[in-house]
Amino acid sequence: MRAIRLHAFGPAENLTAERTETPVPAPGQVRIAVAAAGVHLLDTVLRQGVPSPVHALPELPTIPGREVAGTVDALGPGTDPAWLGRRVVVHLGFALGAPPRRSSGGGYAEYAVADADRLHPVPAGLDPAQAVAMIGTGRTTLGILQFADLGPDSTVLVPAAAGGIGTLLVQYALNAGATVIALAGGPAKTALAAANGAHLALDYTAADWPEAVREHHPAGATVLFDSVGGPIARAALDLLAPGGLHLVFGWSGGPIPLTDADRADLAARGVTTENVLGPAMLRRAGGENPLRLLETRALAEAAAGRLRPALQRYPLAEAAAAHHALETRATTGKVVLEP
Structure with a gap:
């Protein structure tokens, strides 16, 4: 063969x-x-x-x-x-x-x-x-979504929105009635995120993308689906509303550059960060074979x-x-x- x-x-x-x-x-x-x-x-x-x-x-x-x-x-x-x-x-x-x-x-x-x-x-x-x-x-997408109770009151921020997981996260959030802000690298990928239905699609290689988010959604996002880390996630964290949720499932852009003052600010705003991969995802799925359960759900969706x-x-x-x-x-x- x-x-x-x-x-x-x-x-x-x-x-x-x-x-x-x-x-x-x-x-x-x-x-x-x-x-x-x-x-x-x-x-x-x-x-x-x-x-x-x-x-x-x-x-x-x-x-x-x-x-x-x-x-x-x-x-x-x-x-x-x-x-x-x-x-x-x-x-x-x-x-x-x-x-x-x-x-x-x-x-x-x-x-x-x-x-x-x-x-x-x-x-x-x-x-x-x-x-x-x-x-x-x-299956990974549905595993991540176990940690976010999305609905019409949700405003989600999705970096890497033209990727495999990002595309599915945007679709799921839209189905739940959430407002979706999609970030992607470059005009072509940004256009794909927009075509996928995102309410706002922005090119994160442009320096002014955080200002565009603030202009269109001054109240901030309630959930950040973060597979990127690095400077993009650092800027996105400032766009989370008080009580916002930061769900981490990757760090392709490296560690998030946070100072002690940054961490204190996030804590004061009630922002919660959760790493949703590995054992946490399996525990949340439950059952004797949680991965198979997520696979079955994904195929059905x-x-x-x-x-x-x-x-x-x-x-x-x-x-x-x-x-x-x-x-x-x-x-x-x-x-x-x-x-």
């Missing part, structure tokens, strides 16, 4: 398209003819040789990729025969909050194997790329048309270009590889 392999940690160019053996499903597993494979920012971090708190570095050589959708074409011993021929989607990574473990990976390929008990049928009306977006990005993932598609052979684009913030929506 054709696959993308990594033989040495390093830049995106280390991802190479090769021919390798087609995997054989073990007992309780299925083999999937992959129609779409998700590309995650974590994939780029692990490729560089940087372990995450959840995922240890893979053994090399490896086939990256933790999210796949396609059709079951082979079964391992003892696997329910009802799966054969079905359209499925699955997240191959390990659970958030678990000790660091090596992800099974294998998604950047024409075929991948997965445990049958982790599969979800792809709902009617969703194509494989949409299903892949919801099994990872969608997309199937009902309430959430519509934005996609940027690349051919499988261009995985290195997809990684480079993601790392340089040249992408919009969820990045997906298609064999």
Whole structure:
């Protein structure tokens, strides 16, 4: 089969398209003819040789990729025969909050194997790329939203609003009746955020964007969905109304430059900051398998048309270009590889 392999940690160019053996499903597993494979920012971090708190570095050589959708074409011993021929989607990574473990990976390929008990049928009306977006990005979005009770009285501020999670956050907030202020980097991404329905879409590379927010929404925002950190989040914190909520689920722009005086001001205004990834998200979801619960909800939201993932598609052979684009913030929506 054709696959993308990594033989040495390093830049995106280390991802190479090769021919390798087609995997054989073990007992309780299925083999999937992959129609779409998700590309995650974590994939780029692990490729560089940087372990995450959840995922240890893979053994090399490896086939990256933790999210796949396609059709079951082979079964391992003892696997329910009802799966054969079905359209499925699955997240191959390990659970958030678990000790660091090596992800099974294998998604950047024409075929991948997965445990049958982790599969979800792809709902009617969703194509494989949409299903892949919801099994990872969608589940994270719904996990974040567990911490915000949005309604008509809410004014939400969404940096990175043209990204995979940002796009879905804007849609969910609009469905809840909230007022949405979207921030994106550059005119093209800002236009996408506006087309997604945001009431106000601003280019955060323009120096005067905070003044534009104050002009249109002088009362301030009630919720800041923060995946960016850095100077953008620092400016956004000043735009939160008293009692505002700062939900952190990423820091692509680095730490927020806060002084002791800044922290005192935030406390005086009653601004609450919560890190919503990892164990906090799992505890809030509850149940015996909280990640599966979030995955099921995400797929249902997309199937009902309430959430519509934005996609940027690349051919499988261009995985290195997809990684480079993601790392340089040249992408919009969820990045997906298609064999």
